[in-house]
Amino acid sequence: MKAFARSVLGLYVNPSASVIFRWAVGLIFIYASMDKLLHPSAFAVAVYNYKILPGSLINLVAITLPWLELVCGILLIVGLFPRAAALILSVLLVVFFWALFISLYRGIDISCGCFTVSTTAEKINISYIARDLLVLAMSLQILCFDRNLLSIERLVFLRQR
Amino acid sequence: MAIKVRVTIAQQVMTILLFSLGMGLAVNTLRSTPLPLIGDWSHRGFSSEGQGNIPTVPLEEAVLRFLSHEALFLDARSEADYQQGHIKGALNMPVHAGKFGQRLQEFSLTVDREKELIVYCDGIDCSLGPELASILRGLGYRDVKVLINGWTQWMMAGMSFEVE
Numbered sequence: 001m002k003a004f005a006r007s008v009l010g011l012y013v014n015p016s017a018s019v020i021f022r023w024a025v026g027l028i029f030i031y032a033s034m035d036k037l038l039h040p041s042a043f044a045v046a047v048y049n050y051k052i053l054p055g056s057l058i059n060l061v062a063i064t065l066p067w068l069e070l071v072c073g074i075l076l077i078v079g080l081f082p083r084a085a086a087l088i089l090s091v092l093l094v095v096f097f098w099a100l101f102i103s104l105y106r107g108i109d110i111s112c113g114c115f116t117v118s119t120t121a122e123k124i125n126i127s128y129i130a131r132d133l134l135v136l137a138m139s140l141q142i143l144c145f146d147r148n149l150l151s152i153e154r155l156v157f158l159r160q161r
Numbered sequence: 162m163a164i165k166v167r168v169t170i171a172q173q174v175m176t177i178l179l180f181s182l183g184m185g186l187a188v189n190t191l192r193s194t195p196l197p198l199i200g201d202w203s204h205r206g207f208s209s210e211g212q213g214n215i216p217t218v219p220l221e222e223a224v225l226r227f228l229s230h231e232a233l234f235l236d237a238r239s240e241a242d243y244q245q246g247h248i249k250g251a252l253n254m255p256v257h258a259g260k261f262g263q264r265l266q267e268f269s270l271t272v273d274r275e276k277e278l279i280v281y282c283d284g285i286d287c288s289l290g291p292e293l294a295s296i297l298r299g300l301g302y303r304d305v306k307v308l309i310n311g312w313t314q315w316m317m318a319g320m321s322f323e324v325e
Contacts, residue, residue: 040189040196041269041300042262048202048299055202058299063196064185071181084173118262 015147021138022076022086022146028135029073029089032115036066039117046113050099068092076142079151086142093136100129194270202299215294218306220314223279227320232277235297237289238312248281248311249321256289256296269300277304281311 011017036043044062047053053061069092072085096114103110103124111121112128148154168176189195218226226232227248234251236243240260243253254264278297282289287310294305308314315322 039262039266040192042266044196044200044299045262045265045296048296055299056199058202059196059200059301060198063189063198064182067185067188068178068181071177071184075177081168081173081177084170084177087170087174088177118259119257 012141013145015145015149018082018142018146019149021142022079022082025086025089025135025138025142026073026076029069029076033066033070033073035116036062036113037070040066042117042119043113045119046111046117049108049110049113049119050103051108052099052102065092079148079153082146082148082151082153083143086139086146090136090139090143093132093139097129097132097136100124100132104129192270194272194274196269197274197301200299200301202295215291215298216306218279218308220308220318223306223308223311224318224320226277226279232279233272235278235280235293236312237280237282237293242283242312244325246312246316246322246324248315249323251281254280254293256293265296265300272302274301274303276302277306278302279306279308281308281315283310283312285310 040062043066044059047058047062048055068088072089075081075085076089100112104126109123111119112124114128148157186198189198223232227234234248236247236251236253237256238247238253239255240253240258243251243255247253252264252268254268255261278294280290280294280297290307290309290311294307297305
């Protein structure tokens with residue numbers, strides 16, 4: 001059991017795993033940004049439904065958050081500023097966790113607004129929090145252990161040497 | 162000799178944040194109907210005395226606006242209710258239906274933010290109308306009023322309606 005835990009931990013801290021995680025998290029966030037980019041008004045309503053943000057901030061978030069997700073997703077995949085992108089996404093995922101947790105705790109019956117802005121998509125439940133934490137684990141791995149394998153930064157670095 | 166540029170993580174984070182903010186604002190400005198940067202989402206209810214922030218419109222005035230074709234009527238009830246009968250020319254915006262997000266998106270892309278809107282549902286304590294009005298105000302529509310108990314009032318006044 002101990003050996004198993006150690007080997008899992010060994011895989012987790014491995015810089016090669018970062019490459020896989022960068023692609024996974026990158027694709028997840030690029031995909032997540034699409035519907036919101038296309039439908040900012042509907043996304044604004046999804047944000048409004050959480051009843052967490054002050055009204056004056058809702059539209060600003062609806063306008064800029066999808067771009068932040070898209071940009072960070074692309075940066076992770078191409079390997080430019082990957083750790084900074086992972087840092088931003090980790091913070092976002094913690095905020096999302098908090099928003100989901102509060103909404104579940106309050107018993108607010110809303111849809112996630114995570115991947116689709118439809119207000120009648122499936123209502124949030126505990127599995128959404130689990131999914132958030134899973135992506136957060138990958139994002140934190142990139143932040144801590146990424147060594148720029150298979151990345152633009154490495155390409156530029158090799159040229160310079 | 163290559164120039165070594167060292168950029169700290171903090172600088173990278175700032176770069177990404179500013180770039181995303183800029184892209185978001187720029188693309189929003191370029192849209193045909195941009196979202197207002199600061200929307201009025203405060204929903205303090207509605208009242209005829211004007212204490213709430215969503216004004217109501219009395220039936221007589223609604224009728225006048227209808228006859229002069231100045232206001233666009235929005236039906237916040239379900240699609241089934243709408244199909245059984247609605248104010249003539251009214252658009253269906255079913256707040257709690259699956260199509261709402263899509264409808265809202267189409268609406269916000271085609272209808273001018275200055276357009277006069279009158280929202281209604283049915284029943285004195287029906288909350289769909291005020292909810293829709295609140296959402297529309299958040300998206301930047303300035304002239305949104307609620308016709309309380311709209312469908313019943315409209316029928317009792319014998320005004321024109323259509324069935325789909």
